Amino acid sequence: MSNKIHDPVYYGDYLQLNKLLDSQHPKSKEINNEAHDETLFIIVHQVYELWFKQIIHELKSITTMFSGTTVEERDLTTVVARLERITKIQGLLVDQLSVMETMTPMDFLEFRDLLVPASGFQSVQFREIEVLMGLRTHKRKEVDRDFFLGRLSEEDKKRILEIEKSPSLLELAEGWLERIPFTKNPKFDFWAEYETQVEKILDADEKIIHENQATLDSRSMAIQIENLNSTRETFASLLNDEKHNQLIKLGRRTLSRKATLNALFILLYRDEPILHLPYKFLTALMDIDELFTTWRYRHAIMAQRMLGTKIGTGGSSGHQYLKMAAENNRVYLDLFNLSTFLIPRSMLPTLPEDIRRNLGFHFNE
Secondary structure, three states: OOOOOOOOOOHHHHOOHHHHOOOOOOHHHHOOOOOOOHHHHHHHHHHHHHHHHHHHHHHHHHHHHOOOOOOOHHHHHHHHHHHHHHHHHHHHHHHHHHHHOOOOHHHHHOOHHHHOOOOHHHOHHHHHHHHHHOOOHHHOOHHHHHHHHHOOOHHHHHHHHHHOOOOOHHHHHHHHHHHOOOOEEOOEEHHHHHHHHHHHHHHHHHHHHHHOHHHOOHHHHHHHHHHHHHHHHHHHHHHOHHHHHHHHHOOOOOOOHHHHHHHHHHHHOOOOHHHHHHHHHHHHHHHHHHHHHHHHHHHHHHHHHHHOOOOOOOOOOOHHHHHHHHHHOOOOHHHHHHHHHOOOHHHOOOOOHHHHHHOOOOOOO
């Protein structure tokens, strides 16, 4: 800390409270018919934007730490801490909706028409968060792409398109996962061992189905066999490079097969000391994705409560659009889907001693 003498700091000046507290100007007041709840509406959205600014601050620092050819262990500690901070902020974003819902639909109608065509679509900071996370414009549904850029000013649109030129956290995390070394060993083919264990599990499932044949009608039996075959095909799509790449082309997967396999390895062997932080990192990414989905869905329910089936101020279908956005704008879906490929700890391939040693911590006496 610097010992340089500085002028005394006054609380209000440091926080620029005169500027901050003088930034709420209800449109209804301008027409001499002030709606009491418009001030609440303004403050809630301003607080959202302040928290968005902090989330962007955290994400930019994280992408900087991931932008090199290696990520230091101490940096990964910082990354996880900052991602967890984002999740705490997201909890506040969700809770703010409860404050907003103290305003009744009729209270909102007192000033709603004065806001047209302003809309949350025009929150350029939230758009920046989505891009930094990895939700690129070309990955969005067609109707969503229109609202994503079509409602922004030219200046803000240019800002978002410029940000899209840099690698997102999703892309940087993919590169980091591809570099993880533990599954590559000339003496040990982990994925061949894993595939053997999967076959044992699926064969056991098939045996159970046939053993219960007497209690099942032909239709139920056919459904169970079909489900089992579908599960076999799903595992095959992970273990076969060509099939995995085909799913990427179809937009059903995002991460490369190498990154996906290494992420799965982290989840399978999360108990190994050196994988604790990588596991927490992947978990934090999923937490953030889940919390934004929760926030979007809560926002959609609030919009329905406030507007029913009215069109939104930005021209969307209101509740229906927001519900669609909640369902379609998942960024780290590949990580969620890794649960498909988890197997019981008791069935995990036994790692060679040299690999297990590299995954632990060892101290000389």
